[in-house]
Amino acid sequence: MDEEQDKAYTWEGDYERTWEAIKEDEQGSLQSTVDDIIHRAKRRRFLDRPVNVRLGMMRHLFIILDMSKSMEEKDLKPTRLHSTIKLIESFIEEYYDQNPISQLGIITTSNMRAEKLTDLGGNPRRHINTLKKCKDKVCLKEPSLQNSLELALTSLRHMPGHASREVLIIMGSLTTCDPDNIHQTIDTMKSNNIRCSVIGLAAEVRICKKLCNVTNGTYGVILDETHYKELLMEHTLPPPATVNSESSLIKMGFPKHQIHTDKPAICVCHLDSKTSEGFGLGGYFCPQCHSKYCELPIECKCCGLTLVSAPHLARSFHHLFPLDEFTEISTTSLDESYSSYCEACQGKLSGQVVYLCPRCDKVFCLECEMFIQEALHSCPGCASTRPKQVRTS
Missing domain, CATH: 3.40.50.410 (von Willebrand factor, type A domain)
Structure with missing residues (x-):
């Protein structure tokens, strides 16, 4: 009965495990352990994302x-x-x-x-x-x-x-x-x-x-x-695609923003609007039926063509080809061949752990590694050390 009472509250066991995980450093401070917990919480978002699965991009x-x-x-x-x-x-x-x-x-x-x-x-x-x-x-x-x-x-x-x-x-x-x-x-x-x-x-x-x-x-x-x-x-982040989702080639149009100086017109997406929004000289014109729209991406209501811009389409590919996971290493294990400064922000590496790109072998701090994985989607070290292609005749 006493053992059952001890196990009655799950939060007590969680509290004990949390207390065991907190350790003091050489100076008797808990700051290093707290920093480590915060670091792992920040990185959990993109470490748990699925790999090698089909994603719903649109x-x-x-x-x-x-x-x-x-x-x-x-x-x-x-x-x-x-x-x-x-x-x-x-x-x-x-x-x-x-x-x-x-x-x-x-x-x-x-x-x-x-x-x-x-x-x-x-x-x-x-x-x-x-x-x-x-x-x-x-x-x-x-x-x-x-x-x-x-x-x-x-x-x-x-x-x-x-x-x-x-x-x-x-x-x-x-x-x-x-x-x-x-x-x-x-x-x-x-x-x-x-x-x-x-x-x-x-x-x-x-x-x-x-x-x-x-x-x-x-x-x-x-x-x-x-x-x-x-x-x-x-x-x-885009979720995994369902089993029943179709696989088909998508016909797209890439309209440019144009201004017609002859006469203003209202865009198709604001035909039912009671305000003057969408009425003007400029807009995106469908290359297939020449219908006017004020924003992209959108599906043309007249001919059904998907209208996007080329930069939008290019930026969507980073979900399909994510960067390799950076290796977490301790600053004490870095030898003289590695720089003591972050490759991205050039700041002094002062934390307990740093992150190493497996391709270019460059070292990054936590903030830069998170920015690279979540927003930039391109390693600055790999981009700066990429060998130049020599054109031969």
Whole structure:
């Protein structure tokens, strides 16, 4: 009985293991151990990414934002809603940076209803500016998970088979008010290859857990604002493609921004808009049907041609060919043949561990290694030591 009581609380065992992992250095300080824990937490995001798998590069993602009464809670400062909007703004910029040929849309749910805030598009400014207006909206009653999924389904079901269809739900409420059988909606999402993921702000909800399991999504409940941001940023990387996704050649057009000085015209993507947005002289003109658009990437509504820019397409390849994992070595094991300065920032290597590129054998600090793996996707050491090609006649 005493042994069972000792094992009754799992946090006690975790506490003991944590205490054993903390060790003092020669000066009696714990700073080195704390730094090591922080370093490993920072690198966990891109070390856990899958390798040698087929990825959904052309993503179509709907963010479903809960705007029910529960979002007025102040466990996240100043409120759940304000903190969530701030983090989503950062997520949108990172999403388009990592997925330049993908599209994103936003859906809000409150008062047992769902409303499409922005449709699928490739302009991050439009999403962010529209999202900022939600800070002044009143949070009402309960959300409706089923109505939100049905609204996202009306747009995602028409996406091409080779595209990745995703839904990311940010749920602050522990309840959902649905008009019909939500289990049928979950089966419909699965049959349409729509991957649904949920980030919970309060506690785990069973129906959300089932939604993620059936559609092969992920489910996470936040611990604090830092953990909240980590869960969000995990969705910036393209997910593995489903087994049922099609493999086909994609016909694309690469329009340039042109200005027609003869007469202004409205773009096709703003034909239904009641404002003057999209009306002007310049725009992107489809090379196949000459329809005008104000943003890229987009699928032409007249001829169905996928319109992208060449730099966007080129920047999407780094997910398919990621850099090799850098080797973590101790600074004490470095001999005289290695530099004592970081190859990227030229700063003095003062930490306990540094990172060695397996190709060029150059040494980098933690911050530069993370920037190379997450943003640059190209090793500066390899680029500077690449041998020049000599043209021979």
